Amino acid sequence: MLMSVDTDLMRALGDPLRLRIVTLLAHETLCTTHLVAETGARQTNLSNHLRVLREAGVVETEPCGRFTYYRLRPEVLTGLSEGFAQLAGLARRTRADDRKRACP
Amino acid sequence: MLMSVDTDLMRALGDPLRLRIVTLLAHETLCTTHLVAETGARQTNLSNHLRVLREAGVVETEPCGRFTYYRLRPEVLTGLSEGFAQLAGLARRTRADDRKRACP
């Protein structure tokens, strides 16, 4: 069956800074202070973006004293990857078979 | 090496109607008239969205008389899929090793 791609998830990842955050978190679990240092963005701005990623389910948080660690949820990315792979497979077959609807 | 995910491509796909269009085109090559019928959106609106998808390289056009067929480019979707798979792999390893930067 077709597993559709989540639009909200795509929008969450469709921002340069958020994609940067995700890439950083893919390599290392970090807290906001680290992300501020890495990206050069303001704390407020980053906090907003992190909220978007959190609500989209891309990241999860782990409080650690007065710090908050951000960690990626790999299964979400895997789901996206599989969704696009499936779409690509369909498209490839459609193209190979030259499947097109007749002009009306 | 890390093949980064294209932000513009993500933004292009981060819209419900455009994602709908992509899903439709994955199954069948269609022209604007078909897409209007399928989605219920106005022609102008659809044309705008198709331009976004075209500029992002997601679709390509094939003129056919006074019709214009839209076809998906599978390699773009495959690239996205691989990009996310790679990120997911990194994230999974980061999580497994509990790799985190020390609190500052």
Added chain:
DNA sequence: TGACAGTATCAGCACATGCTGATGTCAGTC
């Protein structure tokens, strides 16, 4: 050539979104 159908483009409006400074909250430290 004139009429028409299929698309693309444009300008304008409404709304969403990103960035910022100010402020609030909570945990740890003195």
Added chain:
DNA sequence: GACTGACATCAGCATGTGCTGATACTGTCA
């Protein structure tokens, strides 16, 4: 308890984006 640092939230502004009607362009057909 007062203070400080880490982080979240809020309100405001600027900009971006989607939707629409109007219009232009292009190929087909009578």
